[in-house]
Amino acid sequence: MATRQTHQHTDTAPVAFLIGMRFNKWWRPDAWLPAFLAMPRMLKELSRDRDSGLLGYRLLFGELGVTVVQYWSDLEHLYGFAGDPDRTHRPAWTHFFTVTKRVPGAVGIWHETYEVDRAESIYVDMPATGLGTAVGLQPVGSATHSARQRVARAQRP
Template identity: 50%
Template sequence: MRKVMDGQRTHQHEGELVVFVLGMTINKPWRVDRWMPVFAAMPKMLEELSADPESGLLGHRLGIGPGGPISVQYWSSTEKLFDYASDREALHRPAWAAFNRGAMKTPGAVGIWHETYVVEQAESAYVNTPVTGLSEATSSVPVGRGKERARDRLKQLRPAQL
């Protein structure tokens, strides 16, 4: 069991931050032959990325959304994200090709979607919880005096814009 961090905490990060959200939609649950390979590919890719500190992946978490699995990933730059997606030596390219071949054989059995956000400002709050999410991907710090509210934490980032 992970250690619960008492009190209120936030994340701390300098530099570019990219949030990449990726999901799989299981449209035909009985077509396990189509969605299981897609489902099995993601943990392998995340393991590959996590093993390489230069990959650009800062951290990630997996969950289940309304249509199937979802991955929230934190990246150090869009360039590193795009580099991984197009790397012919990495696991992503063959997994993507296999998905496309399967999708052509059984249209609509499984879907893939993603969203990419380049984050100009980020605010976070974690209260009495293990280090998780953005604070796990970057660094977790106690909320200091004058930063108790989300509005206050964002003002400290960019006072002229708020």
Template identity: 50%
Template sequence: MRSKPERLTHDYDGELVVFLIGMRINRWSRVRDWWPTFTAMPPMIRELMSDPDSGAVGYRLFGLPRTPSVLLYWTSLDKLYEYASNPDAKHRPAWGAFNRRARTANGSVGIWHETFVVERAETLYYAMPPTGLGAATALKPVTKKHASDRMHEGRTAPA
């Protein structure tokens, strides 16, 4: 007999930073312009996820094929900036190479990123495999105490 799905939430306390980064392929025919940008991210993700001290705790890919993007969860804004500026990490050389190519690419590929320092995060998962923040950290059951705490914050409890 199948068990009834439970309501879950993320299990994480501490500083939380959400970093979104992506690219947009503007001219498919200019593969030489967008392919290096497209292939630069996977090695960075592997580097970050293999180093528990990096501050990156999880990621999710989305937006394929035209706007490949990554959502990354970080334990600290300082760790994110430390990685971005580290000359020995994969990001700095990739960023320099992109800037050099961009001079002649004439807009064939675009890039973007957004950084959010999260003061409070709410998650709810029902009949879902771990995803998002729950996959990046851990999951725990939503309890009556959790719902009560949300009520005391002036918000309604999850349905």
């Protein structure tokens, strides 16, 4: 029998934050390399700080760029990090705008933020991945056998 697990639900809605960059002018590393190198520094800083609110992340590499899927404990921690002038994000963001004025269109940046107040997951013969890594796993039981049951369980009053 396959081992089936689902993610654990928390009292508060975790946040999924997707951020990516696209190398529009790959031949201009002077324009995109600083932003590219800033992300590992930010992730390292956040991972070392247990109170940062970052629960986990995953790097995805594509043909024209990179995407980071991050899981946060809540919006306040995410926004707090983004706006803190003493953390790595603000100086990197300021530098990004300086470079993009000098070499317009060389690199694209995007992000999306989702409060995950209702989610369903299944992990079959898999270690924790994605949301399961961020909030932990629990065995699927009779009340969480189907995707419909798992989504219903996720509804908050």
